[in-house]
Amino acid sequence: MTVLVLGATGKTGKPVVDALVAQGVKVRAASRNPAAASESVEPVRFDWADRGTWAAALSGVDGLYVVGPYAAPDAAELLDALLAAAPQVERVVLLSVLGADMLPDAVPMQAWEASVRASGKQWTILRPNWFQQNFGEGAFTATLRDGAQLRLPAADATVGFVDTRDIAEVAAAALTQDGHTGQIHIITGPERLSHASAMGILGHAAGRELRYTALTADEFAQELHDAGLDDRSITWQLGLFTLIRDGANALLTDTVERITGHPARSLEAYAREHATVWRSTARGGNPEPALRGVRP
Ligand SMILES: NC(=O)c1ccc[n+]([C@@H]2O[C@H](COP(=O)([O-])OP(=O)(O)OC[C@H]3O[C@@H](n4cnc5c(N)ncnc54)[C@H](OP(=O)(O)O)[C@@H]3O)[C@@H](O)[C@H]2O)c1
Structure with a gap:
């Protein structure tokens, strides 16, 4: 395969x-700027x-x-x-998002889900x-490192933050094993955490105080606007945080354990592994606008 x-x-x-690769599958790794990879991975240029x-x-x-x-x-x-350009592809795994069916039309995941369902392929x-990983390898990383603060309109609602390595293992299982066709896998971490608790966990690992500041939706929209985001992106992000405030992201599932055989990785473990990322402190205060590019 x-x-x-x-x-x-x-x-x-x-x-x-x-x-x-760990399962011995031949992989073609797509990027707009493909780099040389290992023997079992063939880099390929792909641009939507x-x-x-x-x-x-x-x-x-x-x-x-x-x-x-x-x-x-x-x-x-x-x-x-x-x-349509891939008639020979038999199996497709689509990365969507929790609550795809409740998000505004500006978010394309619902349309993508409809596409794979109608594709005639074995889809998951x-x-x-x-x-x-948003905290350590994503849109929040610089904000936390340089400003020690996260400013989001999540109120004190909780989220089951998930490690992308667990998502990947579920994806690999769906691509290589039978029994996943026609399934929607809702994938979460092992525990519900507010953003304030998440900051406590990351801060403890990094040995410094990291704070969460709750914004109103209007304040957040203004920050995104000031940072140059377009209306579609702002609508999208407001939709995501409405879901969080409504409690939809507090959902926990056993998908990771059921499919991979191990418990979902905790934020605490992730924070211990990546603690140095949040350590280099510059000036303190003066955080970047909360979210320039994150589009969960
Ligand atoms: N972040 C979350 O918490 C979260 C949660 C649930 C779902 N999601 C979904 O996950 C998806 C990925 O989001 P992310 O922020 O985590 O990004 P990401 O996967 O970390 O990075 C984006 C990837 O897309 C590739 N890419 C960007 N533009 C491309 C183009 N024109 N053609 C081909 N490849 C392109 C980039 O590759 P190159 O730059 O190498 O080309 C990169 O590998 C989104 O659909 C998001 O909605 C995210």
């Missing part, structure tokens, strides 16, 4: 490559915005892990077009909760 992993340099794609890159990336592939073109205005059409949809 050969699997094309889209977004192979990203927070889920990278560990999906690792998980597939350049259809000329698609055929070579898809050639000879029978499994596909999809991190969709979330930033594209024509995100829904692009996935339809890719699936992953709906993960917020990634733990």
